[in-house]
Amino acid sequence: MSKIIEVKNLRKSFKTGDSELVVLNDMTFDIASGDFFAITGRSGSGKSTLLYQLGLLDHPNVGEIVINGINVSTLNNEGRTKFRLKELGYVFQDYALVPELNSIENVAIPLLMQGLEREEAYQKSEAALQKIGMGEKLSNLPFQLSGGEQQRVSIARAIAHDPKIIFADEPTANLDSETADNVMKAFLELNSHGQTIIMVTHEPEYARLTNRVVKIGDGKILMDGKPGDVL
């Protein structure tokens, strides 16, 4: 498998008064295309911080991130925004749907922003929602959906534009176990078709479903390997 992400000497720290809190310290690793990659660790270990650096939602202090051959560390804000829009997909813990937009409209926003015609954007959005099992609820507003359904709409939004990588930040944290299982099934289905997924989770049973797990702590990668070896 080719490398889709290369991380070199990544460092991220935060100023807290006069002191500096180092969250990620000199991390170097690669992620292969088609991986279902789980980031685990204790609470406050920097799992989400690492995801935000990889997903271009935050800037590392030091280091280089190359995604699909492009050194994204050198991109300006506008470049990063465009890159996120075209190449990346996001699934947030609390679904993050726009409350005034229905399912298909929520999914269509990034497509419309990419310049697709309305008809094409809506066709693609509907296809993504059907793929994720939400084809019956295209016109429902978020408040008319359960937590699991909202999360599936959020996944549909993440995949509708065929991103290179999907970033998921604790996507099952707010869901009951049955709904969480369904969401994980959706991820596995996507991954089985070659979709690269990077997921932060503190739940070992879901990390076990991935094909690679890194456990981080004290700003470093403590363990990296198959789920059975790490967990």
Added chain:
Amino acid sequence: MAFRQVKRSNKATTALIIFVMMLTFLNLVVIRGILVGLIQSTINVYKERYTGDLFISTPLKKDFIENSPNIIEIIKNQPWVQTYSARYTKAGKIESTYKERINYIEKANETNGVISGINPLNENATSNLSSKIIEGSYLTADDTESVMLGAYLLKKYLPIESATFKTLENVGIGSKIRLTINGNIKEFTVKGIVRTKVDEIDMRVFMVDSILRNLAGRTDYNVNEISIKLKPGTDPIFAKEALVKSGADKTARVQTFEEGLPKFVTDMKNTFALLGNIVGSIGLVVASITIFIVIYINAITRRKFIGIMKGIGISATAIEVSYIIQSIFYAVIGVFLGLLVLYLGLVPYFNAHPINFPFSDGILVAEFGATALRVLLIMIATIIAGFVPARIVVKKNTLDSILGR
């Protein structure tokens, strides 16, 4: 997105925002409109009741307009003249209740004023003075023994005490008054009382012109002022120039109604316009702040979603435009409702029920041009006031917005 946000937002909140926008717009237009209306109605009534569209008056160093008959003949022959009224004026003493006066130690019930001789028909055709009779009735050509009094000559209508200006007490319809002009004394009966809120009218005594000529010993037909009403659409400047070309200005002052306005009226007009602009500017600032607060609260409560939008790759510009469109929507609907209230409600109401000010009947002036300018200003303010708070929120760090930090 803006359309969906407006469409699916809380209806009560949307209605409240639009209501506030409507009030803001009305605040911008109505306060200034009433201020301007006060002075505009003063000007209107001055023109309608006194000067007409063109006003020909006695030069400062003369007692009357020389060659008045010739000038009147010129006026009669102009195709753009609708009506005119030639007035004789003479200073005189007005006395009342003189028969009840017991001795000369008792203070006389008298005042000084301008006695005006008019052709009642011509005067009414020009100034519609009969519509301003508040007691009694208007003069006719046969009223050789009657006069019409301006309301401000009577204490009843101008209850002020002044060492320099006295008013008549206990005078009403049917009262006898005695006029002294050029040493000639004649008794008249009060037939009507007129109030126009124009001092030049309300401080006069009106009688039939031939009677005044006899009383004043005027053997010529030289009048003191001529008020001309032009046919609709005639430019007063054009009419004035035509009269000047005919030589009317050689023995008289020829002025358009604007030129004939007293200085205090033009000063008031300028002052009120300035006040109107100040109030309007404050209204515009208030409007901007209102929109700013509405959009800022809207944006700040949606900061997380704005962060997520940015996170999934929506450009800052698209988000800002979405908020500008929302604010324009609120402004357009608010202004539209404000226009309906203004032109279908307030303007007709104030026309029908003017505010009773001492010097005019206050109306609400809302010319389309001035209103359109204020609509434009409120739209510009809306765009700025919608953009700035959206910009403030959009510029925040994406991750901080998403995480609510």
